[in-house]
Each structure stands twice: as C-alpha cells, then as structure tokens.
Amino acid sequence: xxxxxxxxxxxxxxxxxxxxxxxxxxxxxxxxxxxxxxxxxxxxxxxxxxxxxxxxxxxxxxxxxxxxxxxxxxxxxxxxxxxxxxxxxxxxxxxxxxxxxxxxxxxxxxxxxxxxxxxxxxxxxxxxxxxxxxxxxxxxxxxxxxxxxxxx
Amino acid sequence: xxxxxxxxxxxxxxxxxxxxxxxxxxxxxxxxxxxxxxxxxxxxxxxxxxxxxxxxxxxxxxxxxxxxxxxxxxxxxxxxxxxxxxxxxxxxxxxxxxxxxxxxxxxxxxxxxxxxxxxxxxxxxxxxxxxxxxxxxxxxxxxxxxxxxxxxxxxxxxxxxxxxxxxxxxxxxxxxxxxxxxxxxxxxxxxxxxxxxxxxxxxxxxxxxxxxxxxxxxxxxxxxxxxxxxxxxxxxxxxxxxxxxxxxxx
Numbered sequence: 001x002x003x004x005x006x007x008x009x010x011x012x013x014x015x016x017x018x019x020x021x022x023x024x025x026x027x028x029x030x031x032x033x034x035x036x037x038x039x040x041x042x043x044x045x046x047x048x049x050x051x052x053x054x055x056x057x058x059x060x061x062x063x064x065x066x067x068x069x070x071x072x073x074x075x076x077x078x079x080x081x082x083x084x085x086x087x088x089x090x091x092x093x094x095x096x097x098x099x100x101x102x103x104x105x106x107x108x109x110x111x112x113x114x115x116x117x118x119x120x121x122x123x124x125x126x127x128x129x130x131x132x133x134x135x136x137x138x139x140x141x142x143x144x145x146x147x148x149x150x151x152x
Numbered sequence: 153x154x155x156x157x158x159x160x161x162x163x164x165x166x167x168x169x170x171x172x173x174x175x176x177x178x179x180x181x182x183x184x185x186x187x188x189x190x191x192x193x194x195x196x197x198x199x200x201x202x203x204x205x206x207x208x209x210x211x212x213x214x215x216x217x218x219x220x221x222x223x224x225x226x227x228x229x230x231x232x233x234x235x236x237x238x239x240x241x242x243x244x245x246x247x248x249x250x251x252x253x254x255x256x257x258x259x260x261x262x263x264x265x266x267x268x269x270x271x272x273x274x275x276x277x278x279x280x281x282x283x284x285x286x287x288x289x290x291x292x293x294x295x296x297x298x299x300x301x302x303x304x305x306x307x308x309x310x311x312x313x314x315x316x317x318x319x320x321x322x323x324x325x326x327x328x329x330x331x332x333x334x335x336x337x338x339x340x341x342x343x344x345x346x347x348x349x350x351x352x353x354x355x356x357x358x359x360x361x362x363x364x365x366x367x368x369x370x371x372x373x374x375x376x377x378x379x380x381x382x383x384x385x386x387x388x389x390x391x392x393x394x395x396x397x398x399x400x401x402x
Contacts, residue, residue: 010276012171012179013280017187033250
C-alpha cells in the first residue's frame with residue numbers, strides 16, 4: 001500500500017499540507033469570509049430596514065384611516081343636526097302659517113258677520129221707512145190730511 | 153489500467169519537482185499539485201463572486217448572482233452546522249471548520265476526476281488534519297477551563313467505585329479521537345477508489361459482459377461522490393462536537 005510504503009514522501013506531504021492549509025485558512029479568514037459575511041449582512045440590513053419602514057408606513061396609513069373615520073362621523077353628525085334643524089324650522093313655519101291663516105279667517109268671518117248685521121239693520125230701517133212712507137201715503141189718501149201733518 | 157497493474161497504484165506519490173530543504177525531502181508531488189488545485193479552486197469559488205460587491209442600497213445590487221448563491225450555500229451550511237452543534241460561541245471557530253470542510257470536500261471531489269490524485273486517501277494527510285484538530289481542541293479546553301478540563305474524563309452522577317474503571321476508558325476514547333477521525337476519512341477514500349479500480353479491471357477482463365461491471369462502476373461513482381461529501385461533513389461535524397466538548401465539558 002503506497003500510503004504506508006512511501007515513507008520518504010511523508011515529510012513532503014506534511015509540508016505541502018501545512019503550506020496550503022495555512023494559505024487557505026488565512027485567506028479565507030481575513031479576506032473571503034468577511035466579504036461574504038458583509039454581503040449577507042448588507043442584504044439582511046436592507047431587508048430589516050425595509051420591514052421597519054413598512055411598519056412605519058402601516059402605522060401612518062392606520063392613523064390616516066382613523067383620522068378619516070373621525071372626520072366622517074363628525075360630518076355625519078353635522079349633517080343630521082342640519083337636517084333636524086331644518087325639519088324643526090319647517091315644522092314651526094308651517095304651524096305659524098296655519099295659525100296666522102286661521103286667525104285671518106276668523107277675523108274675516110267676524111268682519112263679514114258684522115257687515116251682514118249692519119246691512120240687515122239698514123235694510124230693516126229702510127223697510128221701516130218705506131213702510132212708513134206707504135202708510136203715510138195710504139193714510140193721507142184715506143183721511144185727506146196733508147202728508148206733512150201725519151206723524152206716525 | 154494496464155494489465156497486471158495493482159489497483160493501489162493510483163495512490164502512488166510521484167514527485168513532480170524535486171526539492172530538498174535542509175536535508176528534508178519536500179518535493180512538489182502529485183499530492184501537492186492537487187492540494188494546490190483544491191486551494192486555488194476554493195479561494196476562487198468563494199472570493200471572486202464577492203469581489204465586485206458594492207456598498208449600495210439599491211435593490212438590484214442586493215440580488216445575488218448565481219455564483220454568489222452557490223458560495224452562500226456553503227457559507228450558510230457551515231454556519232448552521234456550527235450554530236446547531238456549538239451554539240453562539242461557535243462563531244469564533246467558523247473559519248477553521250469552514251476551511252477543514254471545504255479542503256476535505258474538494259480534495260475528495262477532485263479525487264473523483266479520472267487520472268487525478270486524492271490526497272485525502274493518504275493516512276499521513278488525514279492523520280495530520282485530525283491531530284491538528286485534536287491538539288487545537290485540547291489546548292482550547294485547557295485555555296477555557298485550566299485544570300478543570302480533566303473533569304471531562306469523569307462522567308457526572310456515577311458511583312465512585314466505577315470511576316477507576318471508567319476514567320481510563322474515557323481517556324482512551326479521548327486519545328483515540330484523532331485516530332478514528334483520520335482513519336475514517338482515509339479508509340473511506342481508499343476503499344472507494346480501490347473498489348472502483350478493481351471493478352474497472354473486470355470491465356476489460358470480461359469482454360462483452362464487461363458492460364455489467366461498467367454499469368456497476370457508474371452507480372458506484374455516484375455513491376463515491378456522496379461519500380466524498382459525507383466524509384467531509386462527518387469530519388466537520390465531529391470537529392464541531394469536539395469544540396463543543398472543549399467549551400462546555402459535559
């Protein structure tokens with residue numbers, strides 16, 4: 001077996017193993033591995049920073065939504081307030097109008113009644129005068145007394 | 153494979169450039185060549201995709217390219233492996249586990265290329281890696297806990313009269329860690345590659361019926377690629393567990 005027979009090459013193998021292992025170890029330790037680690041860390045940092053940025057943006061968006069909702073409820077409240085006010089006002093106005101109209105109608109009824117009564121009186125008194133005239137005429141004709149002398 | 157060639161010939165070390173340093177033979181061999189290729193490949197594979205990475209915050213620059221995704225996959229794999237076994241304190245040992253895993257993984261995988269050489273199939277290499285881990289973990293335990301580290305060999309909640317029996321067993325099991333760690337990797341690589349070569353020999357020997365071992369080799373190659381990954385994973389996860397033991401004792 002050459003592994004155990006070629007004893008003369010043991011030192012050579014050990015020497016070159018040592019040389020290459022040390023070269024490999026040194027270069028990997030001081031150049032290659034730090035480079036790879038830096039690259040991986042850079043990427044991790046990038047991802048992490050983006051995740052934190054994303055969290056910030058989500059918080060911001062949430063606050064915007066909250067703000068929006070608060071404003072929306074406020075506007076809704078205001079709107080219903082306005083509607084209620086308008087309803088009340090309209091109701092009052094219509095009631096006032098009805099009341100005023102009723103008063104006006106009452107007033108007119110009263111006036112009309114007064115006028116009717118007055119006309120009735122004048123008609124009656126006219127009738128009385130006419131009756132008096134005709135009665136006077138009749139009497140003067142019957143009695144031959146001057147009209148002016150008859151006093152009923 | 154030429155006739156009469158041993159299936160173990162693939163493990164032979166062939167010097168490419170003879171180097172002698174202070175009387176030591178440190179020739180650049182085929183093993184060293186594949187270590188070079190593995191090291192270069194890992195460094196290119198994991199470094200180049202991130203060279204152009206700019207410091208910007210626009211989304212399009214943060215989309216990983218295909219190569220970056222592939223490199224990240226390996227990075228995150230070892231990261232989660234350490235986090236699952238050791239926890240938060242394991243981050244310090246990430247480069248060590250990462251280097252071990254990638255070095256063994258690509259050493260194993262490049263060994264699957266025909267005519268290449270698998271340096272992890274040599275016991276001296278795997279033993280060196282395992283001893284390195286063992287020494288590192290032991291020193292780490294002493295640094296973290298001082299003399300209290302020896303309490304690691306005393307299983308809590310055990311009757312006192314059992315201790316003389318169990319403490320030696322614990323010590324032996326601790327000392328055999330580097331051996332089991334190295335032999336596991338070495339033997340898996342050795343067995344897999346030898347088996348492939350033995351069946352490859354049958355292909356030419358059986359003539360027309362050589363198609364049967366050929367089909368078997370194709371399936372076995374898939375299994376060997378799985379084992380290449382699995383053994384690197386086992387080596388890495390055991391290293392993590394040993395680090396965890398050294399940090400937390402029991």
